Amino acid sequence: MEFGEVLKTRRSIRKFTQQQIPDGELTELVDFARYAPAAANIQPLKYAVVSGKNACAKIFPHTKWAKLLAERGTPAPGEEPTAYIIVMSDIHKRMNSEADAAFAIENIVLAAWEKGIGSCILGSINREQIAQIINMPDGYEINYAVALGYPKQQSFAEEAAQSVAYYMDDNGDVHVPKRKLDEIMYFVD
Ligand SMILES: Cc1cc2nc3c(=O)[nH]c(=O)nc-3n(C[C@H](O)[C@H](O)[C@H](O)COP(=O)(O)O)c2cc1C
Structure with a gap:
Protein backbone atom coordinates (compact mmCIF):
# COMPACT_ATOMS: atom_id res chain seq x y z
CA MET A 1 0.00 0.00 0.00
CA GLU A 2 1.30 3.45 -0.86
CA PHE A 3 2.21 5.46 2.28
CA GLY A 4 -0.46 8.14 1.75
CA GLU A 5 -3.07 5.44 1.37
CA VAL A 6 -1.99 3.86 4.65
CA LEU A 7 -2.35 7.23 6.37
CA LYS A 8 -5.79 7.91 4.90
CA THR A 9 -7.39 4.46 5.13
CA ARG A 10 -6.30 3.40 8.64
CA ARG A 11 -9.38 3.48 10.84
CA SER A 12 -10.02 2.22 14.33
CA ILE A 13 -11.23 -1.38 14.11
CA ARG A 14 -13.29 -2.81 16.95
CA LYS A 15 -14.32 -6.23 15.64
CA PHE A 16 -11.75 -8.87 14.79
CA THR A 17 -11.50 -12.35 13.28
CA GLN A 18 -9.98 -14.81 15.70
CA GLN A 19 -6.98 -15.55 13.47
CA GLN A 20 -3.83 -15.13 15.58
CA ILE A 21 -1.26 -12.51 14.62
CA PRO A 22 2.17 -14.22 14.41
CA ASP A 23 4.49 -13.16 17.28
CA GLY A 24 7.05 -12.05 14.69
CA GLU A 25 4.59 -9.48 13.30
CA LEU A 26 3.89 -8.14 16.81
CA THR A 27 7.62 -7.91 17.50
CA GLU A 28 8.07 -5.98 14.28
CA LEU A 29 5.37 -3.49 15.33
CA VAL A 30 7.24 -2.76 18.57
CA ASP A 31 10.45 -2.47 16.58
CA PHE A 32 8.80 0.21 14.42
CA ALA A 33 7.62 2.00 17.58
CA ARG A 34 11.24 2.07 18.77
CA TYR A 35 12.16 4.35 15.88
CA ALA A 36 9.53 6.99 16.71
CA PRO A 37 10.57 10.51 17.71
CA ALA A 38 11.23 10.88 21.46
CA ALA A 39 11.67 14.15 23.33
CA ALA A 40 15.41 14.68 24.01
CA ASN A 41 15.73 11.07 22.80
CA ILE A 42 15.24 9.90 26.40
CA GLN A 43 12.96 7.01 25.32
CA PRO A 44 10.93 6.38 28.49
CA LEU A 45 8.62 3.79 26.92
CA LYS A 46 8.29 0.04 27.42
CA TYR A 47 5.88 -2.35 25.70
CA ALA A 48 4.07 -5.44 26.95
CA VAL A 49 2.94 -7.62 24.06
CA VAL A 50 -0.10 -9.65 25.05
CA SER A 51 -0.72 -12.39 22.51
CA GLY A 52 -1.85 -15.48 24.40
CA LYS A 53 -5.56 -16.31 24.32
CA ASN A 54 -5.84 -16.51 28.11
CA ALA A 55 -4.01 -13.24 28.70
CA CYS A 56 -6.13 -11.45 26.05
CA ALA A 57 -9.29 -12.76 27.71
CA LYS A 58 -8.08 -11.31 31.03
CA ILE A 59 -7.43 -7.87 29.52
CA PHE A 60 -10.72 -7.53 27.61
CA PRO A 61 -13.05 -6.89 30.63
CA HIS A 62 -10.87 -3.90 31.53
CA THR A 63 -11.41 -2.09 28.20
CA LYS A 64 -14.18 0.23 26.99
CA TRP A 65 -15.19 0.65 23.37
CA ALA A 66 -16.71 3.28 21.08
CA LYS A 67 -18.91 5.25 23.43
CA LEU A 68 -20.77 6.78 20.47
CA LEU A 69 -21.79 3.40 19.06
CA ALA A 70 -23.23 2.14 22.35
CA GLU A 71 -23.17 -1.67 22.65
CA ARG A 72 -22.80 -2.12 18.85
CA GLY A 73 -19.31 -0.65 19.13
CA THR A 74 -18.06 -3.25 21.58
CA PRO A 75 -16.61 -6.48 20.16
CA ALA A 76 -19.17 -9.27 20.61
CA PRO A 77 -18.02 -12.70 21.86
CA GLY A 78 -15.77 -14.12 19.12
CA GLU A 79 -14.85 -10.66 17.83
CA GLU A 80 -12.41 -9.61 20.55
CA PRO A 81 -8.84 -8.44 19.87
CA THR A 82 -6.35 -11.30 19.51
CA ALA A 83 -3.44 -9.21 20.80
CA TYR A 84 -2.69 -6.04 22.72
CA ILE A 85 0.39 -3.88 22.94
CA ILE A 86 0.36 -2.09 26.28
CA VAL A 87 2.44 1.08 26.14
CA MET A 88 4.03 2.09 29.46
CA SER A 89 6.39 4.83 30.48
CA ASP A 90 9.00 5.32 33.20
CA ILE A 91 7.48 7.48 35.94
CA HIS A 92 10.87 9.09 36.58
CA LYS A 93 11.01 10.33 32.98
CA ARG A 94 7.51 11.79 32.72
CA MET A 95 8.32 14.95 30.78
CA ASN A 96 6.74 14.55 27.32
CA SER A 97 6.15 10.82 27.79
CA GLU A 98 2.51 11.21 26.68
CA ALA A 99 3.65 12.74 23.41
CA ASP A 100 6.31 10.07 23.02
CA ALA A 101 3.66 7.38 23.55
CA ALA A 102 1.41 8.98 20.94
CA PHE A 103 4.14 9.03 18.31
CA ALA A 104 5.13 5.45 19.07
CA ILE A 105 1.53 4.31 18.90
CA GLU A 106 1.05 6.02 15.55
CA ASN A 107 3.96 3.96 14.19
CA ARG A 127 -4.87 0.74 34.23
CA GLU A 128 -4.55 -0.76 37.73
CA GLN A 129 -6.06 -4.08 36.72
CA ILE A 130 -4.14 -4.29 33.45
CA ALA A 131 -0.87 -3.45 35.24
CA GLN A 132 -1.38 -6.53 37.42
CA ILE A 133 -2.21 -8.80 34.50
CA ILE A 134 0.93 -7.81 32.58
CA ASN A 135 3.22 -7.87 35.65
CA MET A 136 4.15 -4.28 34.98
CA PRO A 137 7.70 -3.52 36.13
CA ASP A 138 8.06 -1.20 39.15
CA GLY A 139 8.41 2.47 38.32
CA TYR A 140 6.22 2.37 35.23
CA GLU A 141 2.71 3.58 34.41
CA ILE A 142 0.42 2.63 31.55
CA ASN A 143 -0.23 5.27 28.91
CA TYR A 144 -2.48 3.38 26.48
CA ALA A 145 -3.35 -0.07 25.22
CA VAL A 146 -3.42 -0.81 21.51
CA ALA A 147 -5.89 -3.56 20.63
CA LEU A 148 -4.98 -5.57 17.54
CA GLY A 149 -6.40 -8.24 15.28
CA TYR A 150 -7.39 -8.98 11.71
CA PRO A 151 -10.42 -6.80 10.84
CA LYS A 152 -13.93 -8.20 10.84
CA GLN A 153 -15.43 -4.78 10.22
CA GLN A 154 -15.05 -1.96 7.73
CA SER A 155 -14.63 1.66 8.68
CA PHE A 156 -14.41 4.62 6.33
CA ALA A 157 -13.41 8.23 6.73
CA GLU A 158 -15.74 10.78 5.17
CA GLU A 159 -15.80 14.56 4.87
CA ALA A 160 -17.53 16.00 7.93
CA ALA A 161 -20.61 18.12 7.33
CA GLN A 162 -21.97 19.41 10.65
CA SER A 163 -21.20 16.63 13.08
CA VAL A 164 -17.93 14.80 13.69
CA ALA A 165 -19.70 12.00 15.58
CA TYR A 166 -18.75 8.64 14.10
CA TYR A 167 -21.64 6.28 13.43
CA MET A 168 -22.49 2.76 12.28
CA ASP A 169 -24.73 2.11 9.27
CA ASP A 170 -27.21 -0.75 8.79
CA ASN A 171 -24.46 -2.98 7.36
CA GLY A 172 -22.38 -2.56 10.51
CA ASP A 173 -19.83 -0.40 8.69
CA VAL A 174 -18.45 2.55 10.65
CA HIS A 175 -18.25 6.07 9.20
CA VAL A 176 -15.80 8.54 10.67
CA PRO A 177 -16.30 12.19 9.68
CA LYS A 178 -13.02 14.10 9.41
CA ARG A 179 -13.05 17.89 9.50
CA LYS A 180 -12.57 19.43 6.05
CA LEU A 181 -9.11 20.63 5.14
CA ASP A 182 -10.17 24.24 4.53
CA GLU A 183 -11.73 24.29 8.02
CA ILE A 184 -8.55 23.28 9.83
CA MET A 185 -5.72 24.95 7.92
CA TYR A 186 -4.60 28.31 6.69
CA PHE A 187 -1.44 29.62 5.10
CA VAL A 188 0.59 32.42 6.63
CA ASP A 189 2.41 34.34 3.89
C1 LIG B 1 -5.87 8.91 22.84
C2 LIG B 1 -6.96 8.05 22.25
C3 LIG B 1 -7.73 7.27 23.09
C4 LIG B 1 -8.74 6.45 22.54
N1 LIG B 1 -9.46 5.63 23.38
C5 LIG B 1 -10.41 4.82 22.86
C6 LIG B 1 -11.12 3.91 23.70
O1 LIG B 1 -10.88 3.83 24.91
N2 LIG B 1 -12.05 3.11 23.13
C7 LIG B 1 -12.32 3.15 21.78
O2 LIG B 1 -13.19 2.39 21.33
N3 LIG B 1 -11.66 3.99 20.95
C8 LIG B 1 -10.70 4.83 21.45
N4 LIG B 1 -10.00 5.65 20.63
C9 LIG B 1 -10.25 5.63 19.17
C10 LIG B 1 -11.01 6.90 18.71
O3 LIG B 1 -12.36 6.78 19.08
C11 LIG B 1 -10.85 7.03 17.18
O4 LIG B 1 -9.48 7.26 16.88
C12 LIG B 1 -11.68 8.19 16.62
O5 LIG B 1 -13.06 7.92 16.74
C13 LIG B 1 -11.38 8.44 15.14
O6 LIG B 1 -11.58 7.27 14.39
P1 LIG B 1 -10.43 6.65 13.48
O7 LIG B 1 -9.33 6.17 14.40
O8 LIG B 1 -11.11 5.51 12.77
O9 LIG B 1 -9.95 7.72 12.55
C14 LIG B 1 -8.97 6.46 21.14
C15 LIG B 1 -8.17 7.24 20.30
C16 LIG B 1 -7.16 8.02 20.85
C17 LIG B 1 -6.29 8.85 19.91
Missing part, protein backbone atom coordinates in the same frame (compact mmCIF):
# COMPACT_ATOMS: atom_id res chain seq x y z
CA ILE A 108 2.30 0.82 15.55
CA VAL A 109 -1.17 1.41 14.14
CA LEU A 110 0.04 2.57 10.72
CA ALA A 111 2.51 -0.30 10.34
CA ALA A 112 -0.19 -2.72 11.49
CA TRP A 113 -2.64 -1.39 8.89
CA GLU A 114 -0.06 -1.75 6.16
CA LYS A 115 0.19 -5.43 7.16
CA GLY A 116 -3.61 -5.83 7.04
CA ILE A 117 -3.91 -5.79 10.84
CA GLY A 118 -6.65 -3.66 12.41
CA SER A 119 -6.12 -1.72 15.61
CA CYS A 120 -7.83 0.46 18.14
CA ILE A 121 -6.04 2.76 20.57
CA LEU A 122 -7.63 2.38 24.01
CA GLY A 123 -7.48 5.15 26.59
CA SER A 124 -10.58 4.06 28.51
CA ILE A 125 -8.96 1.19 30.32
CA ASN A 126 -8.58 0.07 33.90
Whole structure:
Protein backbone atom coordinates (compact mmCIF):
# COMPACT_ATOMS: atom_id res chain seq x y z
CA MET A 1 0.00 0.00 0.00
CA GLU A 2 1.30 3.45 -0.86
CA PHE A 3 2.21 5.46 2.28
CA GLY A 4 -0.46 8.14 1.75
CA GLU A 5 -3.07 5.44 1.37
CA VAL A 6 -1.99 3.86 4.65
CA LEU A 7 -2.35 7.23 6.37
CA LYS A 8 -5.79 7.91 4.90
CA THR A 9 -7.39 4.46 5.13
CA ARG A 10 -6.30 3.40 8.64
CA ARG A 11 -9.38 3.48 10.84
CA SER A 12 -10.02 2.22 14.33
CA ILE A 13 -11.23 -1.38 14.11
CA ARG A 14 -13.29 -2.81 16.95
CA LYS A 15 -14.32 -6.23 15.64
CA PHE A 16 -11.75 -8.87 14.79
CA THR A 17 -11.50 -12.35 13.28
CA GLN A 18 -9.98 -14.81 15.70
CA GLN A 19 -6.98 -15.55 13.47
CA GLN A 20 -3.83 -15.13 15.58
CA ILE A 21 -1.26 -12.51 14.62
CA PRO A 22 2.17 -14.22 14.41
CA ASP A 23 4.49 -13.16 17.28
CA GLY A 24 7.05 -12.05 14.69
CA GLU A 25 4.59 -9.48 13.30
CA LEU A 26 3.89 -8.14 16.81
CA THR A 27 7.62 -7.91 17.50
CA GLU A 28 8.07 -5.98 14.28
CA LEU A 29 5.37 -3.49 15.33
CA VAL A 30 7.24 -2.76 18.57
CA ASP A 31 10.45 -2.47 16.58
CA PHE A 32 8.80 0.21 14.42
CA ALA A 33 7.62 2.00 17.58
CA ARG A 34 11.24 2.07 18.77
CA TYR A 35 12.16 4.35 15.88
CA ALA A 36 9.53 6.99 16.71
CA PRO A 37 10.57 10.51 17.71
CA ALA A 38 11.23 10.88 21.46
CA ALA A 39 11.67 14.15 23.33
CA ALA A 40 15.41 14.68 24.01
CA ASN A 41 15.73 11.07 22.80
CA ILE A 42 15.24 9.90 26.40
CA GLN A 43 12.96 7.01 25.32
CA PRO A 44 10.93 6.38 28.49
CA LEU A 45 8.62 3.79 26.92
CA LYS A 46 8.29 0.04 27.42
CA TYR A 47 5.88 -2.35 25.70
CA ALA A 48 4.07 -5.44 26.95
CA VAL A 49 2.94 -7.62 24.06
CA VAL A 50 -0.10 -9.65 25.05
CA SER A 51 -0.72 -12.39 22.51
CA GLY A 52 -1.85 -15.48 24.40
CA LYS A 53 -5.56 -16.31 24.32
CA ASN A 54 -5.84 -16.51 28.11
CA ALA A 55 -4.01 -13.24 28.70
CA CYS A 56 -6.13 -11.45 26.05
CA ALA A 57 -9.29 -12.76 27.71
CA LYS A 58 -8.08 -11.31 31.03
CA ILE A 59 -7.43 -7.87 29.52
CA PHE A 60 -10.72 -7.53 27.61
CA PRO A 61 -13.05 -6.89 30.63
CA HIS A 62 -10.87 -3.90 31.53
CA THR A 63 -11.41 -2.09 28.20
CA LYS A 64 -14.18 0.23 26.99
CA TRP A 65 -15.19 0.65 23.37
CA ALA A 66 -16.71 3.28 21.08
CA LYS A 67 -18.91 5.25 23.43
CA LEU A 68 -20.77 6.78 20.47
CA LEU A 69 -21.79 3.40 19.06
CA ALA A 70 -23.23 2.14 22.35
CA GLU A 71 -23.17 -1.67 22.65
CA ARG A 72 -22.80 -2.12 18.85
CA GLY A 73 -19.31 -0.65 19.13
CA THR A 74 -18.06 -3.25 21.58
CA PRO A 75 -16.61 -6.48 20.16
CA ALA A 76 -19.17 -9.27 20.61
CA PRO A 77 -18.02 -12.70 21.86
CA GLY A 78 -15.77 -14.12 19.12
CA GLU A 79 -14.85 -10.66 17.83
CA GLU A 80 -12.41 -9.61 20.55
CA PRO A 81 -8.84 -8.44 19.87
CA THR A 82 -6.35 -11.30 19.51
CA ALA A 83 -3.44 -9.21 20.80
CA TYR A 84 -2.69 -6.04 22.72
CA ILE A 85 0.39 -3.88 22.94
CA ILE A 86 0.36 -2.09 26.28
CA VAL A 87 2.44 1.08 26.14
CA MET A 88 4.03 2.09 29.46
CA SER A 89 6.39 4.83 30.48
CA ASP A 90 9.00 5.32 33.20
CA ILE A 91 7.48 7.48 35.94
CA HIS A 92 10.87 9.09 36.58
CA LYS A 93 11.01 10.33 32.98
CA ARG A 94 7.51 11.79 32.72
CA MET A 95 8.32 14.95 30.78
CA ASN A 96 6.74 14.55 27.32
CA SER A 97 6.15 10.82 27.79
CA GLU A 98 2.51 11.21 26.68
CA ALA A 99 3.65 12.74 23.41
CA ASP A 100 6.31 10.07 23.02
CA ALA A 101 3.66 7.38 23.55
CA ALA A 102 1.41 8.98 20.94
CA PHE A 103 4.14 9.03 18.31
CA ALA A 104 5.13 5.45 19.07
CA ILE A 105 1.53 4.31 18.90
CA GLU A 106 1.05 6.02 15.55
CA ASN A 107 3.96 3.96 14.19
CA ILE A 108 2.30 0.82 15.55
CA VAL A 109 -1.17 1.41 14.14
CA LEU A 110 0.04 2.57 10.72
CA ALA A 111 2.51 -0.30 10.34
CA ALA A 112 -0.19 -2.72 11.49
CA TRP A 113 -2.64 -1.39 8.89
CA GLU A 114 -0.06 -1.75 6.16
CA LYS A 115 0.19 -5.43 7.16
CA GLY A 116 -3.61 -5.83 7.04
CA ILE A 117 -3.91 -5.79 10.84
CA GLY A 118 -6.65 -3.66 12.41
CA SER A 119 -6.12 -1.72 15.61
CA CYS A 120 -7.83 0.46 18.14
CA ILE A 121 -6.04 2.76 20.57
CA LEU A 122 -7.63 2.38 24.01
CA GLY A 123 -7.48 5.15 26.59
CA SER A 124 -10.58 4.06 28.51
CA ILE A 125 -8.96 1.19 30.32
CA ASN A 126 -8.58 0.07 33.90
CA ARG A 127 -4.87 0.74 34.23
CA GLU A 128 -4.55 -0.76 37.73
CA GLN A 129 -6.06 -4.08 36.72
CA ILE A 130 -4.14 -4.29 33.45
CA ALA A 131 -0.87 -3.45 35.24
CA GLN A 132 -1.38 -6.53 37.42
CA ILE A 133 -2.21 -8.80 34.50
CA ILE A 134 0.93 -7.81 32.58
CA ASN A 135 3.22 -7.87 35.65
CA MET A 136 4.15 -4.28 34.98
CA PRO A 137 7.70 -3.52 36.13
CA ASP A 138 8.06 -1.20 39.15
CA GLY A 139 8.41 2.47 38.32
CA TYR A 140 6.22 2.37 35.23
CA GLU A 141 2.71 3.58 34.41
CA ILE A 142 0.42 2.63 31.55
CA ASN A 143 -0.23 5.27 28.91
CA TYR A 144 -2.48 3.38 26.48
CA ALA A 145 -3.35 -0.07 25.22
CA VAL A 146 -3.42 -0.81 21.51
CA ALA A 147 -5.89 -3.56 20.63
CA LEU A 148 -4.98 -5.57 17.54
CA GLY A 149 -6.40 -8.24 15.28
CA TYR A 150 -7.39 -8.98 11.71
CA PRO A 151 -10.42 -6.80 10.84
CA LYS A 152 -13.93 -8.20 10.84
CA GLN A 153 -15.43 -4.78 10.22
CA GLN A 154 -15.05 -1.96 7.73
CA SER A 155 -14.63 1.66 8.68
CA PHE A 156 -14.41 4.62 6.33
CA ALA A 157 -13.41 8.23 6.73
CA GLU A 158 -15.74 10.78 5.17
CA GLU A 159 -15.80 14.56 4.87
CA ALA A 160 -17.53 16.00 7.93
CA ALA A 161 -20.61 18.12 7.33
CA GLN A 162 -21.97 19.41 10.65
CA SER A 163 -21.20 16.63 13.08
CA VAL A 164 -17.93 14.80 13.69
CA ALA A 165 -19.70 12.00 15.58
CA TYR A 166 -18.75 8.64 14.10
CA TYR A 167 -21.64 6.28 13.43
CA MET A 168 -22.49 2.76 12.28
CA ASP A 169 -24.73 2.11 9.27
CA ASP A 170 -27.21 -0.75 8.79
CA ASN A 171 -24.46 -2.98 7.36
CA GLY A 172 -22.38 -2.56 10.51
CA ASP A 173 -19.83 -0.40 8.69
CA VAL A 174 -18.45 2.55 10.65
CA HIS A 175 -18.25 6.07 9.20
CA VAL A 176 -15.80 8.54 10.67
CA PRO A 177 -16.30 12.19 9.68
CA LYS A 178 -13.02 14.10 9.41
CA ARG A 179 -13.05 17.89 9.50
CA LYS A 180 -12.57 19.43 6.05
CA LEU A 181 -9.11 20.63 5.14
CA ASP A 182 -10.17 24.24 4.53
CA GLU A 183 -11.73 24.29 8.02
CA ILE A 184 -8.55 23.28 9.83
CA MET A 185 -5.72 24.95 7.92
CA TYR A 186 -4.60 28.31 6.69
CA PHE A 187 -1.44 29.62 5.10
CA VAL A 188 0.59 32.42 6.63
CA ASP A 189 2.41 34.34 3.89
C1 LIG B 1 -5.87 8.91 22.84
C2 LIG B 1 -6.96 8.05 22.25
C3 LIG B 1 -7.73 7.27 23.09
C4 LIG B 1 -8.74 6.45 22.54
N1 LIG B 1 -9.46 5.63 23.38
C5 LIG B 1 -10.41 4.82 22.86
C6 LIG B 1 -11.12 3.91 23.70
O1 LIG B 1 -10.88 3.83 24.91
N2 LIG B 1 -12.05 3.11 23.13
C7 LIG B 1 -12.32 3.15 21.78
O2 LIG B 1 -13.19 2.39 21.33
N3 LIG B 1 -11.66 3.99 20.95
C8 LIG B 1 -10.70 4.83 21.45
N4 LIG B 1 -10.00 5.65 20.63
C9 LIG B 1 -10.25 5.63 19.17
C10 LIG B 1 -11.01 6.90 18.71
O3 LIG B 1 -12.36 6.78 19.08
C11 LIG B 1 -10.85 7.03 17.18
O4 LIG B 1 -9.48 7.26 16.88
C12 LIG B 1 -11.68 8.19 16.62
O5 LIG B 1 -13.06 7.92 16.74
C13 LIG B 1 -11.38 8.44 15.14
O6 LIG B 1 -11.58 7.27 14.39
P1 LIG B 1 -10.43 6.65 13.48
O7 LIG B 1 -9.33 6.17 14.40
O8 LIG B 1 -11.11 5.51 12.77
O9 LIG B 1 -9.95 7.72 12.55
C14 LIG B 1 -8.97 6.46 21.14
C15 LIG B 1 -8.17 7.24 20.30
C16 LIG B 1 -7.16 8.02 20.85
C17 LIG B 1 -6.29 8.85 19.91
